[in-house]
Amino acid sequence: MNTNNEKYPLVSIISVNFNNTEVTSDLLKSLRLISYQNIEIIIVDNASSQGKVDLLKIHFPEIVLLKSIKNLGFAGGNNLGITQSKGKYILLLNNDIEVKPDFLEPLVAKLESDESIGAVSPKIKFFYSPETIQFAGQSPMNNYTMRSYGYGYKAVDQGQFNKDSTTHFLHGAAMMIPRSVIQKVGLMPDCYFLFYEELDWCESIKRAGFQLWYVHNSTVLHKESMSVGKMSKTKTYYMNRSRLIYLRRNESGLKFLVALFYLIFVSVPKNLFTLLFRGKFGHFQAYTLAIIWNLTHPFSKEIHTNPKLNYS
Numbered sequence: 346m347n348t349n350n351e352k353y354p355l356v357s358i359i360s361v362n363f364n365n366t367e368v369t370s371d372l373l374k375s376l377r378l379i380s381y382q383n384i385e386i387i388i389v390d391n392a393s394s395q396g397k398v399d400l401l402k403i404h405f406p407e408i409v410l411l412k413s414i415k416n417l418g419f420a421g422g423n424n425l426g427i428t429q430s431k432g433k434y435i436l437l438l439n440n441d442i443e444v445k446p447d448f449l450e451p452l453v454a455k456l457e458s459d460e461s462i463g464a465v466s467p468k469i470k471f472f473y474s475p476e477t478i479q480f481a482g483q484s485p486m487n488n489y490t491m492r493s494y495g496y497g498y499k500a501v502d503q504g505q506f507n508k509d510s511t512t513h514f515l516h517g518a519a520m521m522i523p524r525s526v527i528q529k530v531g532l533m534p535d536c537y538f539l540f541y542e543e544l545d546w547c548e549s550i551k552r553a554g555f556q557l558w559y560v561h562n563s564t565v566l567h568k569e570s571m572s573v574g575k576m577s578k579t580k581t582y583y584m585n586r587s588r589l590i591y592l593r594r595n596e597s598g599l600k601f602l603v604a605l606f607y608l609i610f611v612s613v614p615k616n617l618f619t620l621l622f623r624g625k626f627g628h629f630q631a632y633t634l635a636i637i638w639n640l641t642h643p644f645s646k647e648i649h650t651n652p653k654l655n656y657s
Contacts, residue, residue, distance in 0.1 A: 463555025
């Protein structure tokens with residue numbers, strides 16, 4: 346048994362469900378087919394209202410099902426799962442992911458190969474267009490626009506990203522991190538609720554002296570934005586609210602002032618005008634509320650709070 350654990354260290358796979366039991370079931374079906382021999386699967390239900398979540402435990406008795414009494418958001422839901430996990434490695438998977446049978450071994454091997462690696466992500470392709478790449482690494486954050494872009498995004502996979510590489514950020518839809526790193530840098534910042542939280546977490550991992558790696562020979566398929574919709578008002582609100590929170594948490598001094606000036610006097614007016622011009626009044630309201638939230642929470646303690654994982 347010890348030999349097996351050395352070859353296959355325990356991986357805790359955590360996924361958050363919110364009113365998407367069928368989608369989560371597809372993920373679990375794909376996980377049943379993987380070749381890696383030592384996993385635990387933790388599904389965190391984020392206070393779903395559909396009343397179907399207990400079916401997951403009935404059809405997949407091997408999982409640990411945690412039911413939150415309130416919606417904790419992406420970071421909070423994953424953090425709840427992490428606190429109940431036992432693995433040497435923690436793998437966060439969106440519930441709208443489906444995995445390849447051999448996807449896990451390369452991720453574990455990469456982390457086992459070098460203790461300076463703080464987290465990894467696989468190659469992510471679009472589920473409904475599996476020849477097309479969604480993620481193969483990511484660019485640095487623009488210090489003024491607070492935007493980053495994924496390498497290979499929407500490119501046909503012709504092997505051009507078939508090499509492991511360091512990356513500035515990882516993708517929250519599929520991200521593996523050693524428990525020891527979480528114990529050092531803390532849990533995922535939960536002040537965001539949705540969007541930017543994994544980018545902020547990556548910044549903390551890098552500041553702690555670790556590297557981030559894209560692992561080319563591990564592949565997962567992503568259905569993308571199943572929980573909030575591809576162009577929903579919820580996404581507009583949280584994306585723009587979180588962009589400003591990220592700025593407030595990760596920039597200071599002159600860079601912060603210049604970025605803030607750009608966002609308030611260039612980016613925000615331009616985006617609001619565009620939404621009005623296109624007649625997207627609901628999105629205009631959501632965008633406005635995102636800015637107002639930041640303006641009305643100038644000294645909010647929650648923005649600079651970093652939840653911790655207790656040693657075990």
